[in-house]
Ligand code: ADP
């Protein structure tokens with residue numbers, strides 16, 4: 001029985017205002033080669049200076065991932081030749097990285113597990129090549145953008161666990177507000193290392209490294225494919241070649257890109273242009289203070305404080321914006337369960353349908369709560385409230401105006417309901433008789449008729465009550 005062994009390397013662009021070692025703007029989507037200077041173009045005589053914000057963001061992430069911060073860390077040159085790398089080396093960290101030995105807790109298929117973080121280090125991004133049919137273009141706007149590399153221990157044992165790790169990691173990173181974490185824009189990228197071993201044997205198998213996945217789902221799919229491919233090779237007595245393979249999302253296969261380079265191929269050495277850094281405890285403490293309550297802890301608090309189910313609490317705390325919104329609502333209207341239900345059903349359904357994120361939702365907490373209050377005050381019924389919410393989301397208008405304009409207020413006057421009920425009893429002798437003979441279904445039919453007459457603006461329970469009160473009399477009189 002083969003067991004998959006997986007280690008993930010995530011590269012994260014930090015959203016600092018300027019690049020890692022120069023003053024150029026760190027901005028995606030600008031005209032090619034407009035955000036460049038002698039430093040990030042690697043022109044002779046230029047000197048890098050570390051961006052303090054990049055260091056702060058990196059430390060925040062390292063601390064949030066429970067890493068040990070190295071008291072002394074340095075930058076090294078990783079040498080290789082490629083047209084997207086203007087200096088012919090990348091400023092990275094080798095033997096004395098910023099931080100090591102952290103972990104994060106994940107939940108996968110109902111089980112909790114701790115995944116070790118081997119290291120979190122700071123480096124710079126390369127430029128971008130744009131390939132056309134006959135030639136390639138290079139854009140250096142991205143060269144020198146601060147990049148964090150977050151590497152796990154080979155402790156992930158299934159594609160689903162890898163998926164859970166990535167979702168959890170992304171949620172933490174979003175809470176820290178250090179990156180867009182947008183895989184489509186390339187601000188979060190993931191390479192997956194995978195090998196198979198027999199049972200729980202100590203020795204790890206030969207791994208392949210998968211690249212070119214542009215969503216977490218693609219990472220999971222690529223791993224599933226690769227497990228199958230490696231298993232078939234091993235079962236037929238073959239050997240795995242250590243190599244880098246590319247995921248082809250269309251064909252749903254991985255193909256060989258190049259055989260694996262070794263660290264010595266990069267001729268790492270300390271970058272003589274950058275000083276050796278010392279992390280002062282006081283500075284680390286000030287960084288620790290900037291870390292907000294993280295998703296897992298917040299989810300546990302939501303379960304305790306608001307009596308939410310683990311599932312609802314998990315869903316609501318996955319995005320910081322959503323969790324903040326939920327808590328703003330609670331302050332205005334202390335009914336956690338009701339708010340949670342509306343958010344996780346009606347509002348999520350709307351987001352899914354429109355394929356938008358919660359962040360781009362157009363619904364102020366005050367307006368949303370006003371709708372829930374109209375419902376509580378029985379000014380409208382639940383179905384109407386759902387309908388009004390839709391209009392609110394589409395137009396940004398408030399509940400009262402919509403209800404008034406569309407005349408959706410519940411018919412609350414008993415006299416009005418009485419009249420309609422009596423009319424329905426008069427015009428439906430058959431069902432009334434059935435009900436008198438003990439058929440409960442017939443009563444539901446009559447409720448339906450009343451709801452129809454009121455265009456859905458009556459409270460069904462109240463209608464039922466009035467019908468029950470009136471039918472025995474009506475029956476006798478008929
Ligand atoms: P490389 O030198 O090829 O970059 P590293 O030792 O730096 O390899 O590890 C890179 C990633 O691969 C880490 O996430 C690590 O956990 C994972 N890894 C290392 N060895 C294996 C293996 N045999 N099977 C699966 N993953 C592995």
Ligand code: MG
Nearest residue numbers: 009151191209
């Ligand atoms: Mg590596």
Ligand code: ZN
Nearest residue numbers: 022024037040
């Ligand atoms: Zn620059």
